[in-house]
Amino acid sequence: MRIELEKRAEHSQLMTVISPLIAIGLTLVCGSILFVSMGYNPVEALYAYFIEPLTTSWSIEELLVKAGPLVLIAVGLSVCFLSNSWNIGAEGQFTMGALAGSIIPVLFYDFTSPLALPLMVLMGILGGMAWASIPAFLKVRFGTNEILTSLMLVYIAQYILDFLVRGPWRDPEGFNFPESRIFDAAHVLPKIGEGRLHIGMIFAVVAVLVVWWMLSRTLKGFEIKVMGETPRAGRFAGFSGNGVVWFGFLVSGGLAGLAGMAEVSGSIEQLTPVISPGYGFTAIIVAFLGRLNPIGILFAGLLLGLSYIGGESAQVSLGLTDKVTRVFQGMLLFFVLACDTLILYKFKFVSNAKGVKEAANV
């Protein structure tokens, strides 16, 4: 018995929609096996993980707080990935956006005019763009591998954050804790609802709509997709490969920077040595689960946001380690990639005996 792949003549529309669902199903099955192997009742654990967080308004708000940065970053990454540039360093661009966005509240905390917040948003975006422009420049100018450079810059960004928070940006009245001063009310993003939910989620929705429109309705979107799929054809059409690289990196860096700024200004309200539970990497999964489509990414972001909340909730109610979250996320990406095969190929089950007979007939 062998499995053979047969190329479909066309992309399967049906599979495009249901392959992510199959992936989620397989992840749940494997997750249950994992829970059993750890000695938990799988039904209880899955309930605590994926349903319980949806039962209170408090945790639904928390879910949106987590989904916001994931969707923002992933929408940007989808532009980059579609054009076949591999920006793996969104985590670093997130960090640099957070740092640039914190310049006003940390260094100019007396500047509390209504202009402060828009300026912080702008600086956050520029910070992320600046960090993303390094791998973009190196790729365009020298042909340096952008996967490795953008990833190395994640570690460097984290050391810069660590240095600032423990050194020059440390709160002088903070009892020597490695934290910046707590942001002034004028430097905190407006809240929606009763909990920690802030307008960062609205940034995410706007980004989804703008990028969706850009990709599906404008020449730029067409250019990105052509250069991603068949760069040769794109060059005949007069599109610039370098231009697309720059565009993808600046969009994804800018949105990751915005997400970083929104996270510190909206959720944490100060700088600490760790500001992200790996949003930049999880967003890669969100982008693929959402099929690099902004609308799909919105749903995928909510699901992955749920995985963070579920981890916390299962830790409280079952004493399950929250490290399971990362395992779930990794498994999900694996299954998403594997199920994508269904879109391009049909599975054919061939028994060995039959295969031999066919070979003999040829």
Added chain:
Amino acid sequence: MSDLSMIEAVLLTIITASTPLLLAAIGELVVERSGVLNLGVEGMMIVGAVMGFAATQATGSPYIGILAAMISGVAMSVLFGFLTLNLMTNQVATGLALTILGLGLSGMIGEAFIGQPGISLKPIAIPGLSAIPFIGPLLFNQDILVYASYGLVIAVYFVLFKSRTGLIIRAVGDNHGSAHSLGYSVIKVRYLAVMFGGACSGLAGAYLSLIYTPQWVEGMTAGRGWIALALVVFASWRPARVLVGAYLFGAVSILQFHAQAAGIGLPTQFMSALPYLATIIVLIMISRNKTLAKVNTPACLGKPFVPDR
């Protein structure tokens, strides 16, 4: 004399810092020579580190730990192979998935071991040779994995460039279509190469949790898997250059400790960022030289092989 023993101490730490990079990079070199780009080195390495540590704690034998680390590296690489070689998924994305999964798994498995004192692997002195002043302790009083890393570089060189097997591996990496027409099983060769890479990454992980710092710390690979990937590019896919590169990088990462100890007035974070910065600079220098970058790159690197019947 004290100067000499100081230099010796520094060189010894450089060997320790370089060995995990060398082990992971020499494995990935073979993988890439067969035309597969596995970006999951970091993930396989950290699972190797935690499994090596766990098995050593359970059995009391670091050798069983090393074996467990290799097996877990191979198991993860088979997963990668199944997706990329059988299901023809995107190699870049699948490698990333392997890293994300590996970081998660290692965190989960390792939680029980945080703070436990580890069992370190003792050096094996080679009789006679280790008594040579200066050189003896450096080269002939090392642990088994340092010897293994040298052995692997030599073996990989001879297999890749002096044997028929190597010719097949390189043919598969450079032109899978022709290799297939000649009757070689592209998928089988690539599977074996990927598994070899997995075993080497697992070894590199075991080195970290059994020798470099004999304990389990979450995220203890700290990007070494990615640096190993950069080393393969730096080495332009040549085994001897991987050796040189790994030792240069080991030296850079050791430099930071000695600079800190010497009280050089740079912030510690800057010194810690140095290996990553060095990686970027080296990548730029390599890619600036277009001919050098192109000449040895396996032509089919990262391209899926779809057999047409």
